[in-house]
Amino acid sequence: MMSRLARAVELKADLVHFATSGRFAAELGVVLDRFYSDETPADEAAAFLPVDFFAHQHALPGGDTVVDRFLAETPGLDRADVELVASWKIVVEGVFEVRAVDEAAVLLFNLVDELVYRAFSNLGEGAFAPLEPGMFVVGRLIPLGADWLISAPPAVHTAGARDTLVEVAARLALAHPEWVFRNPVLLAQAREAQRAQRRCFTEYFGADLIVLPGADVAEMVRGYLAHQVARLGGPPPRDIDPPAPLAAARTVGLIFDEVAGLGYYAEFGQLEELFNDPSLVVRAAYRDLLSAYLRGDTVSPVPLQRLAERDPAKASEVFAGLLGRKGFDWERSGELLLRAHKPGHFAGPPLPTVTPVTAAIAEHLGLPMES
Structure with missing residues (x-):
């Protein structure tokens, strides 16, 4: 395992050097400006975050990524190197609770997707010495075979920051449901919830496709959501404020597709x-x-x-x-x-277009969790 880790550490350093060597100066500058548009980074973790994002995930003008260019232009990579670096286009971002620590690895529970990750560091075996179970790490992980490598300097928080970080995790889950769907159990729950909501939609409207005047969308959707809450439970519907193009449209189609979920079409x-x-x-x-x-x-x-x-x-x-x-x-x-x-x-x-209720989301919204 350590030989794989050592090689991953070398390749990670090479990838970052490749991304910041100057050849991508214009593209990297745009990313840095976007991340720092409001303020300067608060710490090392925040400062390196856009660089790490750029190296692994940013789409270059041709549609490829820095990882793709690195693999195409770096000589001497063997098959194992190529497979490892190619897997680094997958990045897991989250709020992680420390569950266990040993000299080389740490077990992290992600409050966003509710999965456990065994992670290693590129800073050596003593890198996790300051961590204790119950502390929190906000950061990014990249694959290391069946395990994971911490991809950028993480932000470390004591257990006392739990309430704040649960809210952060809930907001991330609601803003990026695709992150939640990494968990196959939560993905299955979302698909079932979407099927149940579609049944409510067809019960209420009589079909899975209806056409409404744009001015009526808010009131009609509010009624449907109240029906859904009565049938399925959940918080009462909030005030519906459709985007201006929908409200101004002469007609709006509402289609609750079995696979694609509910969509609104001006x-x-x-x-x-x-x-x-x-x-x-x-x-x-x-x-x-x-x-x-x-x-x-x-x-x-x-x-x-x-x-x-x-x-x-x-x-x-x-x-x-x-x-x-x-x-x-x-x-x-x-x-x-x-x-x-x-x-x-x-x-x-x-x-699914439905986000399952994770423990973090339930706590953030004040919802009861099923036992």
């Missing part, structure tokens, strides 16, 4: 008109709306898929008119078209 009624009458594609307003739905990489493919499923022949006409491709066939080429414009939505299994 001007969905107009999009329906187009798929009902493909001849409308010659009108600029309809073309522009369809183009925005197709080419917006952050827009789910679900609304286009749902409309096309109703009548694939009409969908073929709609996209043939938009693309100027006579003979376009939705059933043959529709998914390829969506994948080309929305690759992120097809990169892996869709994650």
Whole structure:
């Protein structure tokens, strides 16, 4: 294990040197400016955080990362080196409670995803001597085979900081549910919760797809959430304040898809008109709306898929008119078209849109936890 650790420490130092050597000065400068836009870093951990993020996760202009460039341009790496460094595009960030410490490793319980990580340090066997069970570490981990390596200087806190750090962990979990889904148990809970919420939605509205005037969305969603709370429990719904584009839209489609979850789609009624009458594609307003739905990489493919499923022949006409491709066939080429414009939505299994209630979230929101 120590030989693997020693090699990981060398490669980590080489990667950081590669990232900060000057060749990426412009890109790194942008990242530093973003991290330090409001204030100077408070300590070493905060100062190194953007560098570590840049080395492992920042997308360069070509879409690759510093890790990709390092692997492509560093001679002498053997297969084990390549596999290890390639795995470093996975970074676990969190608020970790120290569970156990020995000379070489520390067991950390992540309050964000509720998983335990056995972690090593690049600072030698005595690096964890100041730590005791019950203390907290806020930091980043990268893979080390089946174990983990602390990736950047962590912020260490005494047990007395627990209440504050539980709140930090809850906010991280709510802001980044994909981090929570690293835990397969929590992922399964989220999928089940999403299925239960979808059943409530269809009970309340009579279907999993409805179209509302934008001005009515807040009131209707408030009623649905009250119904959901009555059926499933949970805190009472907060005031609903839809984003301005939704509230101002003539129509909004609400689709609670079995896999993709609940989504809100502005001007969905107009999009329906187009798929009902493909001849409308010659009108600029309809073309522009369809183009925005197709080419917006952050827009789910679900609304286009749902409309096309109703009548694939009409969908073929709609996209043939938009693309100027006579003979376009939705059933043959529709998914390829969506994948080309929305690759992120097809990169892996869709994650739930429901965040499971972790212990940190429950404590932060004052919710009871099931025993």
